[in-house]
Amino acid sequence: MNGEEEFFDAVTGFDSESSSGGFSEASQRVAAVMCVDSGRSNGVGKAGERPPRENGIQKHRTSLPAPMFTRSDFSVWSILKKCIGLELSKITMPIAFNEPLSFLQRITEYMEHVDLIHRASCQSQALERMQCVAAFAVSAVASQWERTGKPFNPLLGETYELIREDLGFRFISEQVSHHPPISAFYSEGLHQDFLFHGSIYPKLKFWGKSVEAEPRGTITLELLKHNEAYTWTNPTCCVHNVIIGKLWIEQYGTVEILNHRTGDKCVLHFKPCGLFGKELHKVEGHIQDKNKKKLFMIYGKWTECLWGIDPAAYESFKKRERRGDHLSKPQPDDSSQKADGDVADAVPEVQETVQVIPGSKLLWRVNTRPPNSAQMYNFTSFTVSLNELQSGMEKTLAPTDCRLRPDIRGMENGDMDLASQEKERLEEKQREARRERAKQEAEWQTRWFHQGSNPHTGAPDWLYAGGYFERNFSRCPDIY
Template identity: 90%
Template sequence: MNGEEEFFDAVTEANQRVTGVIHVDTSKSNGIGKVGERPPQENGIQKHRTSLPAPMFTRSDFSVWSILKKCIGLELSKITMPIAFNEPLSFLQRITEYMEHVYLIHKASCQPQPLERMQSVAAFAVSAVASQWERTGKPFNPLLGETYELTREDLGFRFISEQVSHHPPISAFYSEGLHQDFLFHGSIYPKLKFWGKSVEAEPRGTITLELLKHNEAYTWTNPTCCVHNVIIGKLWIEQYGTVEIVNHRTGDKCVLHFKPCGLFGKELHKVEGYIQDKNKKKLFMIYGKWTECLWGLDPAAYESFKKQERRTDSLRKTKLDDCPEKADGDVVDAVPEAQETVQVIPGSKLLWRVNTRPPNSAQMYNFTSFTVSLNELETGMEKILAPTDCRLRPDIRGMENGNMDLASQEKERLEEKQREARRERAREEAEWQTRWFHRGSNPYTGTPDWLYVGGYFERDFSGCPDIY
């Protein structure tokens, strides 16, 4: 196991019992309806649950340092984190959150001009990371061979993902529009770096969106995500880095800069960028925040506004006394105060706005309404799901129901089962066989990728591995 991956993994034997924080009566809510009960429907549209079976407990009783200080001198690969720092979702389900704003793909598909299509694709790429705002819980690492499927007829897509590699951890996914309007696929293998106070996740892997009606393909890679104050202080998240979205048919490119928060947090959450043609002529400017909204307008109007803004700024001296002091580098990274909402430049058009989170989101790991429904297991669903589906994972189900002791025990059992399966393959000199994806090259970038082989929704699950 590599140390960067394990830093986020589970519980060392010495700390396994750092769990049972609360004991919630789970007999009333196991995520499954009564026998014979049909999923509630309204006007023919299936309704999804609006809250989790049990609220999350406070993590304030835990600190990563309380774990690490007992492990001084051990290899990083020997250090694992208590389940208290998890959220009740698999990383495969977290990838599925890309689809929350799938209407932007449908909108792109309906646009007649490539510039308008790129605007909607850019908005979709930004929206895909919006659910990470204030999500400081770590998703469960998928087991090798684990899968997750989601069909949302109301949103017009179906989605399948598989954990295709454990070392390094690689998650492959494939989604298609139910009206044959798009394909969306990719493979993600985040590279984790521990910097002492923060953990940085660099999301390697190519994301591809194909708009079938226009015979267009777009590719990009997500920005870097950083969780601050993993040792001490209040956890907070920022996204930074440059995202380049390429239209492989026209040569158009959208360049988006996710700004690091900067001194005093002035740039926190900001996204700025532009769309250019194949001759690098700027066609459209984009600005906003990945936590709120995205706007765009003509480059001339944008530059004119910025010039005026710079003139105004030079006349106005910032009072340093009014700004929070810079945090001591040895203590915590101060949580930046959220700046005023996005200042809309006259003449701008709205490209995307984040969905309002449910009022009880803070008690549900800061999940969005879309996320709350991802681990829902309706009556009879287990009969049609692959036996490797995340919804059937007993440790995640235990945590969702508030039974932390059970969740911790099951997590340890599953990980040991996975290690034993790996030892068995080594003894037999057998290679792991993926089921729904195969290793290949991205057809548009030529870079290594995992490609969907098809057949999942025909539901022949006879050869699926026993991982739970």
């Protein structure tokens, strides 16, 4: 990793070794659309070693072991001004800019609103399935709101697994490449209703005051019951005020979700902030058929909620609005979660919440974050549980799992000195392993994924090779 990459990593909350991808505790709404067999084995631990269960549902922690380490004593500028004239490789950024998660765990946040996938699978009409898939794609970035901490770079060969019987899925990811950095993931429904997979490798651009992460890699969702596959790419994410001022995040760009069986497409426009912040967080778009006829209109905010309405009703409302017919002005969705209005510097003031057009259908609403979220790196309830190492789990996890990383564990426990020392040790161990492979002219061998072509787009992709949950970890590398 060169100095420029390290600089970008430290000041953005994005990795150039990996990237921010990306959900709030997935609710029990999944129970309404599917019956989860709580007796199904998840392959983690033996009888008596599982975490406490209440009414058949596994309990997860609701807070981190230690509160967030304050960043008020640090600023990027205070570090940079001491390094004028030096090469970027000479700049060392404090671990205080991190959050106690690996980027592989951040990718897993895609699954927070997995209930939308289960709901899609239950719909008999293709249009209604696309509505659910569109909501899921938007929900995938919701957890990034106010998350300005940088996830730890995954080490080459690092993995992360998550099994949630209550939410009906299991998930595995692996860092399959170091240069360029690529993270591959695969998830499946425990009731064989879906497959969700992809590989992530963003492109970073530094604009002086901000850093932009342009997504690379295709995300694929397969609804097995309907023999349908959907593909899309996440919007661009930008972190502002990376040098001085309060960090803030916006998502922008066009996301196109294609149903490869029907030819239907959902086109979503993540709006840039705009003048006076009027467009901040807004998402607008539509679903069209293969002949480009609009079938359904979608609008909302990726930080709050998503609504949909028939195109004729939408156009009728817009015409009245243009005529200044304020009698039909929509009412604010007061029940939706409002963003933080305490802003500074160039942070745009958050506008009124989503204006709901009469007759609209609610597609998705973000889950409320825990009351102590600000002291926990602005994590959602779902995110808080991701690095939990439950009793007996270390006996069954792959030795490369993120939960076993001592630097992340040290930071989570509030021991910043230990976390910093372990981070340096692990990075040096990774460099030494790379030097040793170079001496022997040996290529790195991935364990759970292999290079191939996406079966639906034909584009290069990393595909799950299978076998992880059989738990034969004999060939796993020693990376910690």
